[in-house]
Amino acid sequence: MSAAEAACVAASAALAHFAVKALKRVRRSWETCRARRLSGGDKLGTHAAGLAGGPTDDSNRWAMALAASSSLASAVREDLLGELAAVVTAFLHLGPVSRGTRIKLVLDLDETLVHTFVGATPLLMRLGGVECAPVTVILSNQFVHINVALRPHLRDFLRLASQWFDLAVFTAGDRSYADPIIDFLDDGNGILKERYYRQHCQTVGGYHLKDLRVVSSDLSRIAIIDDNEAGALLNPNNCIGIRSWQFNPLDRALLDLLPGLAVLSRAPTTVAAVLSCE
Numbered sequence: 001m002s003a004a005e006a007a008c009v010a011a012s013a014a015l016a017h018f019a020v021k022a023l024k025r026v027r028r029s030w031e032t033c034r035a036r037r038l039s040g041g042d043k044l045g046t047h048a049a050g051l052a053g054g055p056t057d058d059s060n061r062w063a064m065a066l067a068a069s070s071s072l073a074s075a076v077r078e079d080l081l082g083e084l085a086a087v088v089t090a091f092l093h094l095g096p097v098s099r100g101t102r103i104k105l106v107l108d109l110d111e112t113l114v115h116t117f118v119g120a121t122p123l124l125m126r127l128g129g130v131e132c133a134p135v136t137v138i139l140s141n142q143f144v145h146i147n148v149a150l151r152p153h154l155r156d157f158l159r160l161a162s163q164w165f166d167l168a169v170f171t172a173g174d175r176s177y178a179d180p181i182i183d184f185l186d187d188g189n190g191i192l193k194e195r196y197y198r199q200h201c202q203t204v205g206g207y208h209l210k211d212l213r214v215v216s217s218d219l220s221r222i223a224i225i226d227d228n229e230a231g232a233l234l235n236p237n238n239c240i241g242i243r244s245w246q247f248n249p250l251d252r253a254l255l256d257l258l259p260g261l262a263v264l265s266r267a268p269t270t271v272a273a274v275l276s277c278e
């Protein structure tokens with residue numbers, strides 16, 4: 001083994017060790033949150049019984065459940081933010097990856113980064129503090145006002161991922177629908193300039209399949225994060241699956257991906273080799 005190869009192996013081992021440590025910390029925090037949520041539920045039951053002094057009517061129960069959910073959601077949120085700050089601070093020590101050597105990370109849009117809907121924001125999102133914003137898109141040649149809900153931790157995810165990878169968005173949605181949403185996510189930072197839409201997909205049996213060769217001819221240095229495995233059927237060795245997101249304010253799938261992405265972004269080997277590691 002050459003000195004350069006040995007250095008790469010040592011760097012990878014150190015990063016892998018760091019990633020596992022970070023992942024364990026995230027898991028511990030998650031367990032703490034779950035335990036806190038359970039004990040919060042018990043307190044609610046005791047409190048409700050004491051207040052009512054007997055059977056409560058439906059309106060009382062609803063009001064108490066709302067109040068408890070609200071305080072519980074903010075307690076859990078504070079806990080998560082504290083943990084997130086620790087993880088992000090740790091990752092910042094890794095520093096950015098130099099532009100010439102970066103892997104390309106392709107991001108699906110709907111149910112991976114955002115959930116869009118028309119009408120009032122669901123109660124669960126409001127209580128959980130999910131960031132929502134009104135955006136105007138064009139659907140079937142008509143302007144439509146939609147709400148865009150950001151998956152929890154998306155802002156921090158994009159900030160870190162944009163320092164480690166060259167980012168691109170690949171959606172099965174039309175350009176007139178996707179561009180206003182991606183512009184909103186990019187927020188003028190210029191990190192989501194490279195975009196691919198339905199017109200770049202292959203349509204097979206009604207499914208819109210994403211072929212990463214449209215994005216890059218070098219499949220050894222490209223990966224896609226997608227909630228729809230069918231979307232990445234053509235390049236299974238480059239796909240990082242993520243569960244679909246719609247409403248859950250406690251979702252942390254993007255946060256959980258960061259340690260693995262930290263390793264991937266610095267891998268001196270192919271994407272397929274890293275993703276196939278057990």
Ligand SMILES: [Mg+2]
Nearest residue numbers: 108110111227
């Ligand atoms: Mg999707």
